Amino acid sequence: MRYFFEISYNGKNYAGWQSQANATGIQAVVEDTLSKMFRTEVKIVGSGRTDTGVHCEQQFFHCDIEKPFETESLIQKVNSFLPRDIAIQSIRRVKDDASARYDAVERTYHYRITRKKNPFRNELAWHYFKTVDVQTMNTAAALLVGEHDFECFSKVKTDVNHFLCDIKKASWRDDGDGLEFTITANRFLRGMVRAVVGTLLDVGTGKTTVKEFQAIIQSHDRKKAGANVPPYGLYLSKVKYPPSMFVKEI
Template structure:
């Protein structure tokens, strides 16, 4: 039987989601705890992979096992067993061919920027000292919706077959001494959101013009885009699926 699991985590202590040699990851920890509780080897497949230090408010993964007779009890025991920086909010049965990665139709990220020193967001937002031109950054962000090839914002050494993404929204908001960048798309490339944020901040500081921003996207050259914003300000906030995956 196949189950979906909804996960949230503070990524500070992990080298991202995906299992890798000689580094602790969220996937590794989750698989280990599930395997112990279910008394069989469990492999989980996530909706995507977050980089080292990136957080997730909502990420889904799927795993296969025999029928779970008491999901509520498993949920309680799993949360008790996991470290404090990983939590599970839901486990539910889905159709046997449902896939956490391939069935996702939309993913949403937020990037948090703090405009002042704040001990309560330390490690959870990128602190900057001078406020950028938010209106200009929003003008640049809006142009992303007119493009679909984002090679310029992708990590250089990657194994993807296409750089095409359908961005559905991208905008900045200011709230309580913070700037929040929200972006959603059908898929994202590795390092894409952090590279976009870094380049948009260059626009906000008048280092890059709107015309130059457009040309960066059109030229498809990562070397011309801005530096990636730090990982600790980035959150995967939402993954959306069609209702048809539910059994």
């Protein structure tokens, strides 16, 4: 039977989601834990990849488990074995052909900036001290909404078939001591959100105009966009699926 596990983690100590030969990924840690608990090899498929140092408030992975279990008890046991910076939040039964990766219809990321040096947010938000025009950044961010080719914000070496993403929302929120950028889309390219944030900050500081920002999108050239901001300010915050995928509990 197939299950969706909801997971959250602090990405500081990990080389992103995916298992790698020379670094520890979240995927490998979780697979190892579940395999030991069920005493059989358990392979998981995540809803997407996060880069080294990126945090996650909500991610999903699917796996097939044939042994019966009590949900709340399993969550407690798995969390007791996982490191303190990784936590399972829920487990739900899904249809046997459901895919955590391919059936996701929306993903939301947040990028968090602190304007004041704050030891309690160290490596949980980026300390960015420059003054920015949030209204102008939101004017530029509005140009992202819709389906566009975002090759200009993608890592150069990537194995995707196309660079089209349908962005539903892109906006900045100013809370005085900090800034938060929210972006929702059907899919994201590798490194895309960090490149978007970096380029929008160039707009906010006056380095790039709104018209130039639009031209960057149309250029499909990564070299014309701004630099990637640090990974530790980035959070995968929400992944949405069609309700019909989930099996109702009896």
